[in-house]
Amino acid sequence: MKPEQALEEARRRAAEYDPPAREDELDGLTIEPTDRVGLEQLIEWAVVEPDPDKVRSTRALGAPITALKRGLVRLTRQQTGDLLAQQARFNLHLLTRVAELEERVKRLEDERAG
Amino acid sequence: MNVWQVLSGAGPVDAVSRQALAVRERFEAWGWGGRDVAALIDPRAKGFEPLKGLRPAPADVLLIHYSAYAPRLRAVLDLPNRKLLLSHNVTPARWLWDHDPPIALQCELGRRQLSEYAARCDLAAGVSAYNAAELGSDVVLPPLLNLSWLRMRGQTPESQVRMRGQTPHSHLLFVGRLAPHKRQDEAIRAFALYRRRHAPEARLTLVGEPLNEGYLRALRELGDRAGGVEIESSLSQEQLAGRYARASVFLCLSEHEGFCVPLLEAFAAEVPVIARPSGGVPETAGDAALLVDDRDPAVIAELIALAAGDSELRAELIRRGHERVARYAPERAAVKLREALERLSSPARS
Numbered sequence: 001m002k003p004e005q006a007l008e009e010a011r012r013r014a015a016e017y018d019p020p021a022r023e024d025e026l027d028g029l030t031i032e033p034t035d036r037v038g039l040e041q042l043i044e045w046a047v048v049e050p051d052p053d054k055v056r057s058t059r060a061l062g063a064p065i066t067a068l069k070r071g072l073v074r075l076t077r078q079q080t081g082d083l084l085a086q087q088a089r090f091n092l093h094l095l096t097r098v099a100e101l102e103e104r105v106k107r108l109e110d111e112r113a114g
Numbered sequence: 115m116n117v118w119q120v121l122s123g124a125g126p127v128d129a130v131s132r133q134a135l136a137v138r139e140r141f142e143a144w145g146w147g148g149r150d151v152a153a154l155i156d157p158r159a160k161g162f163e164p165l166k167g168l169r170p171a172p173a174d175v176l177l178i179h180y181s182a183y184a185p186r187l188r189a190v191l192d193l194p195n196r197k198l199l200l201s202h203n204v205t206p207a208r209w210l211w212d213h214d215p216p217i218a219l220q221c222e223l224g225r226r227q228l229s230e231y232a233a234r235c236d237l238a239a240g241v242s243a244y245n246a247a248e249l250g251s252d253v254v255l256p257p258l259l260n261l262s263w264l265r266m267r268g269q270t271p272e273s274q275v276r277m278r279g280q281t282p283h284s285h286l287l288f289v290g291r292l293a294p295h296k297r298q299d300e301a302i303r304a305f306a307l308y309r310r311r312h313a314p315e316a317r318l319t320l321v322g323e324p325l326n327e328g329y330l331r332a333l334r335e336l337g338d339r340a341g342g343v344e345i346e347s348s349l350s351q352e353q354l355a356g357r358y359a360r361a362s363v364f365l366c367l368s369e370h371e372g373f374c375v376p377l378l379e380a381f382a383a384e385v386p387v388i389a390r391p392s393g394g395v396p397e398t399a400g401d402a403a404l405l406v407d408d409r410d411p412a413v414i415a416e417l418i419a420l421a422a423g424d425s426e427l428r429a430e431l432i433r434r435g436h437e438r439v440a441r442y443a444p445e446r447a448a449v450k451l452r453e454a455l456e457r458l459s460s461p462a463r464s
Contacts, residue, residue: 001427003434006404006420007413014412022412025310031299031336033212034328 039099046091048084115459116148116174117141118195122184124152124162127323127348129257129375130181130202135161136258137177140448148174153186170195175459180204180231183224191234196458199235200255201245203372203393204228209295213329237458242373242394255451257375258444261382263351264358284308284316284422287361287385289354289376290368292333292345293325297367297390299336304367304414306340312419318343318365319357358383363421367414371395377403378442381435386421386428388414400441402434 001009055073057065073080119138124131134150138161141148148170152162165186170176176195178187181202191197204225210218232238232249239253240246246254286305290296298320305318320337324330324347337343349357358364364380366389373394380387387403389395396405404417420427 001420001424003401003404003427003430006417006424006427007406007408010406010413010416010420011408013416013419014410017412022307025307026303026411029299029303029306029336029340031294031329031332034332035214035326036212 039095039102042095043092046095047088048091050084115146115455116171117146117455118148118168118170118174118176119150120165120168120176120178120187120190121150121152121162122180122182122187123154123156124150124159125156126158126160130179131159131162133202133257134179136260136444137451140258140451144452153184165190168193173459175455177455178231178235180228183220183227185227187231191231197235198237198239198454198458199232199249201228201232201238201240201249201372203241203245203248205293205295205370209293209370210325213294214326217325237454239454240372242397244394244397245372253454255454256442256447257373258447258451259375259378259442260444261379261439264355264379264383284313284362284418285360286316286318286363286365286418287321287357287380288318288365288367289321289357289379290366290374291325292320292322292330292347294329295368295370296322297369298322298333300367300411300414301365302333302336302340302343304365304411304418305343307411307415308418309340309342311415313422316342319361320345321347321349321354321357323347355383358385361385363388363418365414365418366390366395368392368395371398374398378439381439384432384435386431387435388417388421398438398442400434400438402431402438404431 052070052073055066055069056062057069059065119134121130121134124134138150149167150162151165151168153165155162155164168190170193172194174195176190176193176197178190178197178199179202180199182204205221206225207218207222210221229249232251237253238246238249238251239255240249240251241255241257243252243254246252288298288301292298301320302318305316309316320333320343330345334345337345358379361380361383362385364376364385364387366374366377366387368374368390369392371393377387377389377395377398381402387399389399389403389405391405391407399405404421406414406417408414421431
């Protein structure tokens with residue numbers, strides 16, 4: 001067979017497949033998104049709440065350094081709190097906008113599908 | 115003449131780094147000077163210096179290899195030297211959002227940045243006409259490929275058996291990054307149908323570096339469900355040559371390719387090729403591959419059966435494959451590269 005004839009021949013042979021049997025053979029052979037984060041999870045992440053227990057030193061005899069770091073966190077609490085509030089406000093507004101757009105796209109897709 | 119090669123990143127196995135090293139060998143053979151620098155260097159990569167070592171004389175030419183988002187190279191564009199930008203292609207982000215958002219973001223930025231970089235260089239070229247067209251250019255500088263490391267059919271015990279028609283089963287191969295746009299998932303689906311309908315003992319080997327651990331895991335699970343699939347990474351050149359030597363069909367269903375070097379590797383190893391005509395594939399493969407744009411895995415499964423079993427078809431594809439390899443001989447590619455660089459450095463340039 002010549003290469004130019006191969007595709008037509010393959011199509012002819014494939015047309016003889018029984019479609020339901022073929023679907024059965026391929027059932028489950030797909031890859032789902034492996035790093036897709038849902039809207040609910042994003043909303044949970046949107047309000048940033050750092051855990052104060054994670055402020056620590058990993059060095060040997062790091063207790064004084066941990067105490068110093070935690071003291072600095074307390075001293076700057078007003079400023080970091082304001083920063084976190086601004087960030088959370090932005091995140092939530094952005095997510096709301098994304099959710100609205102998702103709904104709108106879905107509505108349009110449904111309308112188009114009839 | 116001095117030519118400095120500039121890369122966004124240099125690694126031990128990536129195609130662009132290997133390409134830059136091959137180009138440097140040519141420069142040295144021509145008696146040209148210059149050095150090769152990269153913004154990021156894998157400790158295992160040899161032959162590259164940090165970007166801060168880039169100190170070209172005013173008459174030196176810069177050859178910028180572009181293959182990824184490279185904000186650190188922006189400063190290079192401010193240098194007064196003549197510059198040639200060679201695009202090796204950046205994957206469209208849409209394939210990656212569901213599996214690696216940070217990489218998708220880098221690809222998105224990389225593709226946006228590419229046109230800006232091209233506009234700021236004196237000459238923009240692609241490794242294929244497809245890549246060049248993305249830059250609005252018609253300058254094509256194909257890669258310098260040395261395929262002598264591939265053992266031809268008949269030079270290994272496996273291939274000797276295969277040539278005598280004693281191969282107990284078909285062995286399919288695909289070489290390329292284990293990533294969504296390469297569509298190893300579609301290759302597995304078509305292979306599963308082929309295996310059940312034609313060759314229960316058939317094997318599919320997928321060789322490549324994974325996008326990330328999550329995607330590799332998903333691909334392995336898919337391969338396990340289909341059966342007969344093995345996935346391999348970080349192979350040496352000799353090991354890869356062995357995979358080509360035992361392959362009976364090379365199956366490439368990738369949705370996006372700038373050039374697709376593995377096609378030429380398969381041609382050189384005398385393995386018949388089935389490929390999806392995406393991006394630069396039709397240009398690289400010419401008439402030497404069975405190009406199939408059908409989405410129906412049954413069509414691809416039947417095409418595999420034909421490519422694996424029809425000796426007349428196999429012989430003709432192998433013959434045409436030799437012609438493609440000759441067309442992309444490194445000597446020819448080197449002449450084009452030299453002409454482009456000499457034109458760029460010529461005082462009579464426009």
